[in-house]
Amino acid sequence: MACSIAKVMAALGDRWGILVMRDLLLGLTRYDDLRRSTGVTNATLSDRLKSLEQAGLIERRRYQERPERYEYLPTGRGRDLALLMQAMVQIGDKWRREEELEPPLRFVGAGSGNGLKLALVDEDQEGLAAEPEIRIVAGPGADELMRWRVELGRDERGARRAATAD
Amino acid sequence: MACSIAKVMAALGDRWGILVMRDLLLGLTRYDDLRRSTGVTNATLSDRLKSLEQAGLIERRRYQERPERYEYLPTGRGRDLALLMQAMVQIGDKWRREEELEPPLRFVGAGSGNGLKLALVDEDQEGLAAEPEIRIVAGPGADELMRWRVELGRDERGARRAATAD
Numbered sequence: 001m002a003c004s005i006a007k008v009m010a011a012l013g014d015r016w017g018i019l020v021m022r023d024l025l026l027g028l029t030r031y032d033d034l035r036r037s038t039g040v041t042n043a044t045l046s047d048r049l050k051s052l053e054q055a056g057l058i059e060r061r062r063y064q065e066r067p068e069r070y071e072y073l074p075t076g077r078g079r080d081l082a083l084l085m086q087a088m089v090q091i092g093d094k095w096r097r098e099e100e101l102e103p104p105l106r107f108v109g110a111g112s113g114n115g116l117k118l119a120l121v122d123e124d125q126e127g128l129a130a131e132p133e134i135r136i137v138a139g140p141g142a143d144e145l146m147r148w149r150v151e152l153g154r155d156e157r158g159a160r161r162a163a164t165a166d
Numbered sequence: 167m168a169c170s171i172a173k174v175m176a177a178l179g180d181r182w183g184i185l186v187m188r189d190l191l192l193g194l195t196r197y198d199d200l201r202r203s204t205g206v207t208n209a210t211l212s213d214r215l216k217s218l219e220q221a222g223l224i225e226r227r228r229y230q231e232r233p234e235r236y237e238y239l240p241t242g243r244g245r246d247l248a249l250l251m252q253a254m255v256q257i258g259d260k261w262r263r264e265e266e267l268e269p270p271l272r273f274v275g276a277g278s279g280n281g282l283k284l285a286l287v288d289e290d291q292e293g294l295a296a297e298p299e300i301r302i303v304a305g306p307g308a309d310e311l312m313r314w315r316v317e318l319g320r321d322e323r324g325a326r327r328a329a330t331a332d
Contacts, residue, residue, distance in 0.1 A: 002270040002309035004258025005188050005251060009181040011261075015172075022171050080257045083284060085171060087253035091246045092170025095177075104168040107286070115289040118249060120273070120297055123281040131286055143168035 008084070011055040011077075016040055017048045021074070021081055024058060026136060027153025029071040037149050057081070086118055102141030105150065110135045174250070177221040177243075182206055183214045187240070187247055190224060192302060193319025195237040203315050223247070252284055268307030271316065276301045 012018050019038045028034055035045055049072060052058045057078035060070045074081075086107060093103040107116045110133035138150045178184050185204045194200055201211055215238060218224045223244035226236045240247075252273060259269040273282045276299035304316045 002307060002312050003188075004256075004262060004270060005254040006181075006185060007258040007261060008254045009184055012181075014180050015175040015178075018175055019172060022169075077261065080260060083257055084250070084253045086286060087249045087284070088171040088174045090170075091249055092173040094246055095173060095243065096170060104170060109288060112288065116286045117289050118253070118284050119287050120252060120282045120300065121285050121287070122275060122278065122298070123283050132288070134286065141168060146168050 008081075011052075011057060012081075013048060013051050013055075016044055017052055018084075020045070020048050020052060021057065021078065022085055023149065023153070024072055024074045024078065025082055025085055026149055027155075027157035028149065029073060029156050031070070031072070033152060034072070037145070052078070083118075090118055096141065103139035104142040104146045106137050106139040108135050108137060109133070174247075177218075177223060178247075179214060179217050179221075182210055183218055184250075186211070186214050186218060187223065187244065188251055189315065189319070190238055190240045190244065191248055191251055192315055193321075193323035194315065195239060195322050197236070197238070199318060200238070203311070218244070249284075256284055262307065269305035270308040270312045272303050272305040274301050274303060275299070 012021065016038065019040075020034060023034050023037045028037060031045070031049075034049075035042070038045065040048075049058070049060070053060055053072075056075060058072050058074055060072055063069055063071050089103075089105055089107070096103065108114060109116055112132070116132060116134065136150060136153070138147045142150070178187065182204065185206075186200060189200050189203045194203060197211070197215075200215075201208070204211065206214075215224070215226070219226055219238075222241060224238050224240055226238055229235055229237050255269075255271055255273070262269065274280060275282055278298070282298060282300065302316060302319070304313045308316070
């Protein structure tokens with residue numbers, strides 16, 4: 001399949017696969033949270049988690065023995081998809097603006113607090129600042145579900161960083 | 167639906183919708199060419215063209231009376247999706263590189279001929295060059311189908327520009 005777009009879509013599967021990846025990239029890890037966030041049925045969620053794992057985008061880890069419980073984490077390949085999410089956010093935000101709706105999600109520089117956007121630049125462009133560290137925050141157009149998702153994701157990512165630092 | 171990612175995916179529908187948009191953004195306009203390029207069935211292609219039109223991403227225009235024939239063109243909203251395609255190409259190209267495969271498609275600056283890439287930059291960043299005019303060319307990893315698609319798309323876009331200039 002000599003098309004990179006087809007390759008990415010084959011790995012993601014469909015729109016539910018994309019929404020599950022959105023949540024994992026925000027930092028959600030647990031089945032019940034993914035279910036609440038996406039609103040899909042158990043059958044769909046289990047199926048998409050399996051295919052995302054087979055595609056090498058996520059890994060499943062046991063975090064509890066009795067009863068067995070698993071968490072789901074994006075792999076390096078899965079984290080590559082952050083760019084896709086940023087592109088969709090940028091496009092969807094533009095469409096919302098045309099309907100006078102504000103953005104639900106914002107990507108800001110962790111240092112500057114300034115909004116970030118995707119731009120097409122020369123591969124070798126000199127003087128382009130290094131990719132800033134990104135913070136994801138709820139925007140003025142966020143509903144309660146989006147705020148919950150963003151806060152939970154941030155807490156989970158913080159907890160993982162703390163565990164890794166131990 | 168307070169999520170811009172979900173909004174974009176709802177408009178695109180599924181992976182076939184995305185591949186049809188890829189082709190229309192490359193410049194393909196005709197049903198038979200879309201069918202050859204995507205390899206989908208008539209039923210799927212007709213259905214996706216209808217839903218993309220309903221979502222306001224493409225418009226259908228009659229270009230011949232007897233027999234009636236139509237061409238399909240991206241709207242302004244449809245053209246916003248170029249960013250999504252660039253993101254997917256960038257990610258898929260990275261995955262291909264990890265498998266020692268070369269890129270099938272390249273985005274280059276029309277003036278410089280240099281490769282272009284998406285970067286996350288400060289919204290208000292000074293000194294960032296204006297978005298360059300983009301040329302899409304077949305890359306070293308293109309197969310015959312991709313080369314055909316890119317060349318046909320370029321010809322069709324050229325013909326439309328010429329018609330508009332008349």
